[in-house]
Amino acid sequence: MQGEPGGTASWPRRGVGTLVGCATALLGALHFLVAGAALGPFLLRPRTRAAALRILMAGARRLAGLERLRRSAFFGDRFPGRYQASDRKILRYLAVRAATGLLCAVVIGLLVFGAVLAGLLVHGAVRGTLGRYELLGQVLLGGVLLFLDVQGLYSLAALDARTARECFGPSERELLRRRIDELAASRAAVVEAVDAERRRIERDLHDGVQQRLVALAMLIGRARRGRDPGQSDALLLQAHEESQGVLTELREVAWRVYPSALDGLGLEEALGGVAERCAIPLRTRFEVGAPLPRPVETAAYFVVSESVTNAAKHSSASAISVAVVLDGERLTVRVEDDGTGGADATGGGLTGLRSRVAALDGVLHIHSPLGGPTTVTAELPCA
Structure with missing residues (x-):
């Protein structure tokens, strides 16, 4: 899952995480300065570039792991466990983190300095050493600077969260590219x-x-x-x-x-027709308390119909159970038989079902070990 900035962390915890980020940014800057200076000549030579890059990336990945741990511990971010960022992405992230972290440290320092000046201003006002107009001018100027300081901290925190998502999880461009590939594949599969x-x-x-x-x-x-x-x-x-x-x-x-009963009577009655035509005893559990989109009803019907037909023809089953349950915005269709199992998930019928379900952003699971039982489960989003 892609990280979400500060989804579950409290403000004090996020504040500590920001301070820790200033320290880790300093470590990143030192790594670039020291390792870059030491490995620079070797990075310029083609023969030694690969070895020098491995040494540079070894430290960079440790720093990136530290930053990921900081985001998870103090900000409650969650990132994909198996996602592996490229070397270029890690180096770009650490460079941005070093700059924003050090800038954040400067902004925090200015905020502390402003707090000290505010204390001195209050002290002067209590002692009566400040005039009324001078005090008013100082308060207005301090308010503007405080606003700019807080806005700067907020913007730097948002930038930190965004760069972390791009490094430790798929970026928006990568997600869009994956989505396009999935849609192209599902369209070809549907055709x-x-x-x-x-x-x-x-x-x-x-x-x-x-x-x-x-x-x-x-x-x-x-x-x-x-x-x-x-x-x-x-x-x-x-x-x-x-x-x-x-x-x-x-x-x-x-x-x-296409079952005409879907249009006139709905999914439950259409599944009743499947049970009537099935030569094997079929038990149906239908728990749907809200209207379903027509494409979802059609896909659910064909999942049940195809699975029941395969069980009746090939599984030597003596009983079949069908469960159709709507949980929130997800419809789960489960067909189980007590047959011999060994269903071929790459067969034409099941492949067609998988394509039909995938076209609706759903998932089809087929579990059919030798000896049975066979379970076909489709999860269809209804949103």
Whole structure:
């Protein structure tokens, strides 16, 4: 998580942290002066530059670690644990810290000096050695200088926090670049998933519905050509049964394209339809107390439908449980079966689900060890 300046620290604690920062800034400045002067000739020579840079960075990383510890201890900042800043970023941070820390020490010194002058002013006013207009002028001048001093401290503290975030965590530019990469990847994955879904629908229509319609046409044709009324009646009865099967399969294909119950009845009723069509006993727990965005409802439905279909076809499961729970602004969909496990997370169906969930900034977890059970969990933001 990216650090947030002073999120949980009290003002006295932050004040101590600022004073400690002045001391660490002095250490950073001394490191640049001493190490830079000693290693400067070696940094200029190509043959010795790498070794000299390693020595310089060894001390710089220790100082950066000290600054990170200071920000965490006195300001309550939290930074990504595994984030590794580049050498250039660390050197730039320490250079900025040395300058701002020393400047902060000067501002604090001026503040202390102003406090001493204010004490002398009060003492003079009590003894009556200061005139009324002189006292008023000194108070106005001191107030302006105090305001500028405090504003300077506030600005330096904000700069310290911002440079720490940029060094010890991803900067805003890095976060934006990552977000762009994630959106590009999710868009490509969604396009691929949609193409795969279209191919599967075409395959279902061609290999299933179309073949059964051809068989139905052949039965009706044989019945029309038949001379035996009994045989024709039997063929028509068989054709009628085949037409019922075609309607059922066509309805299944339509539900896989988009469940119309989502529009009219909502997610809970649509999941009830999945339970009715499932050949395995399915237990559903639905705890959603607020309306859901339509894309979230659609993604949740397909997560349940695809997971239940995979369990019924491949897992040899005897029971399936589905839980849909809304917690704040996050919808959690959990599908678990007691089958043999070993589900391939890279398969076409689960990959399509992962892309569909990722398109909504959600996360899909698949846990399916050999021997089972298989658990598919989707976390979908609803904000």
